[in-house]
Amino acid sequence: MTDGAVVAGPALVVVLVLLLAIAAVVVWLGGLGSGRSVLVAGVRAAAQLAAVSLVIVGILRSGWLTTGFVLLMFTIAVLTAAKRIGAPRDAAWVALALGGGVVPVLGLVLASGVVPLHPVAVVPIAGIVIGGAMTATSQAARRAVEELRTRYGEYEAALALGLPQRAAALEICRPSAGHALIPPLDQTRTVGLVTLPGAFVGVLLGGAGPVQAGVTQLLVLIGLLAAESVAVLIAVELVAFRRLHAQWRRS
Template identity: 75%
Template sequence: MIVLGPLFAVVLVALTALGAVVLWLGELGPARAVVTAAVRAVVQLAAVSLVITAILRAGWLTALFVLLMFAVAAVTSARRIGVPRAVPAVAAAIGAGVLPVLALVLVTGVVPWRTIAVVPIAGIVIGGAMSATSQAARRALDELKTRHGEYEAALALGFLPRAAALEICRPSAGQALIPALDQTRTVGLVTLPGAYVGVLLGGASPLQAGVTQVLVLVGLLAAEAVAVLVAVQLVAAGSIARS
């Protein structure tokens, strides 16, 4: 277990300062971005910890909390892509990845219908689908912008607008899956991801922690693959487009 106390606070401050100084000296961006992110993480996790304590007592509250996470993910992703008015389309891409994964693991009973199990699994899958959607859509839109001439050439050759857009943006958008693929391929050899460490620190056996982490990684990979596919299709169809 992580030891809470004054030293814990000192370590957090030191790590935040390290990140901020590196950004400042390396001219990689504003140092305050690291500080702001760290402060927000502390405040938000403290608030969420208190909220989850109450949520875990009722199933309907858990459902509402998962819906809230999904809504925040859709809005965040839309802003990151640069299409704040296309939240419904972005939500469709994220939802297309999240729903089948959660349905499969819950309906089969692999993940028990208990609030303490549903909330973290849902949060992990939603977060992964959100990141994949953001990256795929951004790459696709950027590619269509920089290679607009090729897009027009494809139209001149008789391609329909959607097919022409897919020819341009699909390959680069698929690169959004690289982080998930690399993490899954190297788990246990390069990294021990959060789910494994969390279950292990919670007192479970290494085998149980490993089983949990495999389920999370494969579920994430499936959710992100579907989310990327739908995001690219929506970009090609013009449903996700920058004004």
């Protein structure tokens, strides 16, 4: 580190390669998944960040380009979540869940003036909120579908007792799907005690004071919690209504 910034150079490349290799080998040997997927994710991250670094300066000079870039981020998040859920054809319903969480949060923080309507401020907050909602939506929907498939007999029993389809499905899947909110809840509870998240550190490295960094991180955490809560609720409701991943009946 030099003056609080990460030193870019050959040493950084070596460290990144070693860290990625460690992660891939641990996942592979531990039977936690595909080591190749870890390598691919790391390489994609490097390539995508390199591409974004080349174009972001131009994007941040234009309000229209910034809006287009945010919409692109949202679209990619929708497609990624739909694929992760196992329902790529249900992208429109995934967009409804994601948008239901993201749009109110971004609308509130931008309309209130808490986050200035400058591209350099809009892009980071939009990316953080969209990314968090994407992860929460995919986790909640996957958990809901898996729970309904595993406990389909209980779902049928609930129907036999006279519960409507939606109520019967929610009775089975809602508690498990709600676990998708555990990571943001834990992060919010322990911020400053266990972790110093990226927004806080980034603002500090940008030259702002600790108070400004603290309020920025608080806005991010609470905004994420709100966006993810709404997105998870909508995703679970869509699964229960058989709109999102309708084929959850056990084969």
